[in-house]
Amino acid sequence: MVNQQPVIDIHNLNHYFGKGELRKQVLFDINLEIDRGEIILMTGPSGSGKTTLLTLISGLRSPQSGSCKILGKELCGASSAELVQARRKNGYIFQAHNLHHSLTALQNVQMGLEVHGKYSPAEMRDRTTAILEEVGLADRVNYYPDKLSGGQKQRVAIARALVAHPAIVLADEPTAALDSKSGRDVVNIMQKLAREQGSTILLVTHDDRILDIADRIVHMEDGRLVNNSVNQAA
Numbered sequence: 001m002v003n004q005q006p007v008i009d010i011h012n013l014n015h016y017f018g019k020g021e022l023r024k025q026v027l028f029d030i031n032l033e034i035d036r037g038e039i040i041l042m043t044g045p046s047g048s049g050k051t052t053l054l055t056l057i058s059g060l061r062s063p064q065s066g067s068c069k070i071l072g073k074e075l076c077g078a079s080s081a082e083l084v085q086a087r088r089k090n091g092y093i094f095q096a097h098n099l100h101h102s103l104t105a106l107q108n109v110q111m112g113l114e115v116h117g118k119y120s121p122a123e124m125r126d127r128t129t130a131i132l133e134e135v136g137l138a139d140r141v142n143y144y145p146d147k148l149s150g151g152q153k154q155r156v157a158i159a160r161a162l163v164a165h166p167a168i169v170l171a172d173e174p175t176a177a178l179d180s181k182s183g184r185d186v187v188n189i190m191q192k193l194a195r196e197q198g199s200t201i202l203l204v205t206h207d208d209r210i211l212d213i214a215d216r217i218v219h220m221e222d223g224r225l226v227n228n229s230v231n232q233a234a
């Protein structure tokens, strides 16, 4: 593919919380370009601004100043309806899996398709079953989250995030609550599915054990991106 613009294209992005005297700048002049299919890990100390940047990219928060173009669409100055549209194009995976406890694994994953309103019930069932098989949970489709291990719950969350083949997957510390083996399984599955689907992954982590899956690691420090380098460990 020729002349493809980055799927995440951020220039001179600043962000502030609070108003008046309490106004505090938390992101400073962020520049970040991420191409289709890249897997980027973002590291940095607590409070350095990683989650804030992720929420701006995802459309969960409104970018205030600079440029934050996601899939070619400028989110800076976008209306709330436009932000909702932008959010639908992403898959999300969080530290706490955020599954609905009253729904089975299958129903939780199916929700990832229902929001799009364009799939028939049969199509939703087929896709959902197929992706649960891919994440190794073929025999757990009718289980409720309470009956699944932490790693299995996180695999359901991955299936839900990726079932609609989003162009961008945003993950905020997806392995933080997992032991080493489950954490490794979870990132391997995420990497495999994203590669198959050509999805871009931006993953915030404190977990040194998973850095090798990255094509590139970016590091945040006090609201600034201080390092943006190709991953030597990959």
Ligand SMILES: Nc1ncnc2c1ncn2[C@@H]1O[C@H](COP(=O)(O)OP(=O)(O)OP(=O)(O)O)[C@@H](O)[C@H]1O
Binding pocket: 017, 018, 026, 044, 045, 046, 047, 048, 049, 050, 051, 052, 053
């Ligand atoms: N809603 C908010 N209102 C005011 N300040 C906020 C808000 N959210 C975050 N902050 C502040 O913005 C800064 C960046 O926070 P952020 O959560 O983005 O950091 P982080 O790098 O993700 O941290 P962690 O690794 O602990 O999750 C911190 O100083 C935090 O206190």
